[in-house]
Amino acid sequence: MKKIALISCDNKKKTGFNFVKDIDKESQLFKLSMNYGKSIADETFILTTRYGLIKEKDYTTLYNETSEFKSEMENKLWALEILEQLNNFTNIHEDEYVILANQNYYKNYVKFLNKVELPLKNMSVDDKISYLKKELNDNEEDKKSYGEKFHILFNSMKRYNFNNFDDIPFTNGIYVVLDKKEKYKNMDRIVRIGTHDDDNKLIIRIKNHYKKGFKDSSFFRKNIGKSILSYNDHYYLHIWNINFNDKDNQSKFNEIRDMEVEDALDEKISQYMKERFEFVCFEVNDLKDRYRLEEGLISTIYHDKDFLASDKWLGKYSPVSEVRDSHMWVAKGLDKKQLTLEECRKIVTLCIKSNEEAESYQ
Known part of the structure; x- marks a missing residue:
């Protein structure tokens, strides 16, 4: 059994972002999520609407999002592709998944995963950032002999x-x-x-x-x-x-x-x-x-x-x-x-x- 971290890619053109500071928050959240995922999980994957599931070691900024889901049907079809990829790369019946993503990035396939944690569920961006900073500091403390x-x-x-x-x-x-x-x-x-x-x-x-x-x-x-x-x-x-x-x-x-x-x-x-x-x-x-x-x-x-x-x-x-x-x-x-x-x-x-x-x- 392995622990798998799933992280949604930051969206450079996300609707509703009118200020640079908001974009910076999303960018900060993504970096913190990546660091946290790598600190707790055996493997980390990035969730993208366009490219599907990307292994952390293969990820570059070229994969940054350019669009969101246009409809619920598109989201469901995307979820089927993600589930198939997860089934290929991981053991969906035995592995434990920690999902650091918005609801749109897991809602239509999460029920097929046996063991799931959603530590950022229902949090604001600011609360997510605070939570991850605290957890990362705690992890650093745990590394001390x-x-x-x-x-x-x-x-x-x-x-x-x-x-x-x-x-x-x-x-x-x-x-x-x-x-x-x-x-x-x-x-x-x-x-x-x-x-x-x-x-x-x-x-x-x-x-x-x-x-x-x-x-x-x-x-x-x-x-x-x-x-x-x-x-x-x-x-x-x-x-x-x-x-x-x-x-x-x-x-x-x-x-x-x-x-x-x-x-x-x-x-x-x-x-x-x-x-x-x-x-x-x-x-x-x-x-x-x-x-x-x-x-x-x-x-x-x-x-x-x-x-x-x-x-x-x-x-x-x-x-x-x-x-x-x-x-x-x-x-x-x-x-x-x-x-x-x-x-x-x-x-x-x-x-x-x-x-x-x-x-x-x-």
Whole structure:
């Protein structure tokens, strides 16, 4: 089954057109109808009184109308020819037809088509133009990837940075990090999505990313450090990789730590984060929901074909392949199940609600 669009050709000599603006409206309507037909249908055909049915790919302005139907009988005979052509080019019993035409261009054969839509029926020219413009804009919106839609959403929300994390008006949720010096379609690019394990620890979790000496409690901070060391081909990388939160590692490797190197690196990490990152947050109280929406967001963003890092992004030098490949400071959740439509809508609702609450606390 296919969807077929049928469009009436604009009439350059239509009776009753006394003003250029009226002719321009008909011309605009025809162009909009063509664009709309091609955007929704598998095939598009042009209806003309003189030449019958013309495939969109064969249509030129040479086929523009020069006359209307002289009588009802002429219209009925024309309709029989159109029906025969439709029967040759399409399946009139199975295909779905969207007719963007005046009544004269379908009234005597439409009853023989099994599935028909008449979206412009009984509309004025102005109303038809408005309807088609709206539909075409909606279609363009539908073409946007979820990655783009989420960038638009998160770039529009209230932002937080290291100076005002205490202003976040809730304590459970998901945070999204935007890098002001990285761009996705002229918007600040998402470079991290995260949450917290224990309840009521959202703000504490975010603050810990900025604490010096917390590299083993913050994947975010630790991996920025790894990239800085890797970029500089620094010998300390293999020591920085060690998790000193582990007591066995403390006893085995504590002697090889160089705290001067770590302090200097911590300073560079903090400077990098303060210069580049801003956070947006939305409230999610249930831990299971937080985990699912976090991993779904990461996977959905990661699989957006347009989601790329710039050549200057520090993460390109990460020794962690997942960071390099994901173009984010994340390594988990990349191939988890992407967000469903219902989950996407849920995130939008949560973001709107959380943003409204944030505004009310100002």
